[in-house]
Amino acid sequence: MLNLPVRKLHGPGPSPVSDSVLRALATPCIGHMDPEFMRIMNEVRAMLQQVFRTENEMTLACSGTGSAGAEMLMDNLIEPGDVCLIGINGVFGGRLAEKARRAGGIVHTMEAPWGYVFDQDAIIDKINELKPTLAAFVHAETSTGAHQPFDRLASSVHKHGGLLVMDCVTSLSGLPVEIDKWEIDAAYSGTQKCLSCPPGLSPVTLSDRAMHKAKNRKSPVNSWYLDLGLVGNYWSGNRAYHHTAPVNMNYALHEALTIVLDEGLENRFARHRRVHEKLKAGLLEQGFSYASDPEHSLPMLNLVNIPEGIENEGAMRRHLLDEFNLEIGGGLGKLAGKCWRVGLMGHGAYEENVDDILYAFSQTLAAQA
């Protein structure tokens, strides 16, 4: 009925979804208050805790895509007038700053060139200067392929009573995300990247410190839909009805998380790294160059400069889609028309995927020449 092609998904997400996740998605729906669905929610939470490497009780799948998860954290953790520090080195940091502003925050930003990351000492200096109530950075910038180190930031934020927030939309289960070890207070992700589940849910986790702030707000949260006082009760409190959860999407996430944990996180990280190295070698051989900091490049999202001589990169991506069913990403924001983004995420991060990509690229570049 839908008459859709089967694509090879190697853009910035969604990533390829395995058959067993699709089968789980299509399991007949049950009620959002059914005791059996409560069991599914508990199991999803327990598996998310393992993937986030946290013991945070407040760990759940927000009923929207990654942008909703980001907004849930900004809306609940920022009160009007709160001083916030947001790092912008790509599109998603910029969006985080905008959401923090709409939540009423007085937003200060740090900027780094797109494709590059912030030096942690520079962040710590800025935190000591501003003493923000919330500091947020993007662990894996999907628009640039930059991998931000996060392991040394927490103590400076906590020293001033603030909260440290992390966007790990693209990194979760593809790179180490150490919520408890790095003392991250709140983080959000998306299902359609390294978890290889269709888009529609946003895994989030909040520390007790973050929940203390959320529970002791003086002003109501902007959003009713994303209000953690209400959503949290449904996920882990008295189970009071809040909204009708996207039941089938939670089935799919349950299966996707099962697959991730069956493989093992360390094996999964190693696989992403290994397959990335193979892609990188092949792309360099074809004349591509990387546009992101070589010391801080993501394995699952490869930002490359479009080779010289290519005049219409959009037509070329369309050719890849039409002739090879291959989706890659164009540049976003200020990188539009200059870069391509090649994703190797989750179920799409195997050696054979690299072969497919390199073959399609070589054929398309040859046709162009």
Added chain:
Amino acid sequence: MLNLPVRKLHGPGPSPVSDSVLRALATPCIGHMDPEFMRIMNEVRAMLQQVFRTENEMTLACSGTGSAGAEMLMDNLIEPGDVCLIGINGVFGGRLAEKARRAGGIVHTMEAPWGYVFDQDAIIDKINELKPTLAAFVHAETSTGAHQPFDRLASSVHKHGGLLVMDCVTSLSGLPVEIDKWEIDAAYSGTQKCLSCPPGLSPVTLSDRAMHKAKNRKSPVNSWYLDLGLVGNYWSGNRAYHHTAPVNMNYALHEALTIVLDEGLENRFARHRRVHEKLKAGLLEQGFSYASDPEHSLPMLNLVNIPEGIENEGAMRRHLLDEFNLEIGGGLGKLAGKCWRVGLMGHGAYEENVDDILYAFSQTLAAQA
């Protein structure tokens, strides 16, 4: 893997989902910017226009459940200080008022007994008195089974330059929803009621008048995720990327809408009415009484008083679930413990469903006696 029972879903939603919708849901995911997904979005919009009976260009599936659709309208159409009139005759009117307040509205409410509706003349008088910039009522109160007439309200709202908003979460495709004929400016629904699609999306539609207000706001919308200036561009403007749409959920909605339109709206309304009459006759015979206004009762959601002599209605609903795989709804809010809600929605509104429900009820009541 999930080990889930197959339930007969006759609560307040989610409703039963047909096999073809589940198959559509499990179609391999493609990219949210893929031209083929744009085609799916266009087709979803065109079918939603038919189901809403509107020509509104701004008709789309909001990437969240019904509560997100409600919030999208309140957040975009209310500016701080706007006078709003909200009708409360059940839980969902109350939620709408809360969302309007969080959007910055100065909220005036009208109240009616739960299970009953507002007289349209009384609403018109109140509108003439308050001259609200936004008036919102619930067409089908899922918490009470009340069916609010809406056909005479628009001119009084428009006379004062205001907007008329309708919650048609539970009525859409089960009862006439006449967006253009009744001159409704904005409405939201849910997928998991009479459309018989899993929960996760909220169909919304806005008139040009409503979009004029949204586009000429002086203050930014509280929510970035639900900002129609951004979401609208993705659905029908320049197709600029906003968020990663829940691709597979849109597949399912596409198929569910196809089924609705294949049956025909009038046939579907008649079926809901006919099956409701059969259920009603059977329930009355079993000693149940209706708790909602007999002149304004919904066909798809039946509010009945729990028969005398039943001491633990929760245990009885649990018995229905465990022994008959039958889900019905308990009372919500002030009706908790007093009423049951029996849903006959979409794919679950056939004569055989009534037989199943009446059989399970009779056996369970007999066991109780």
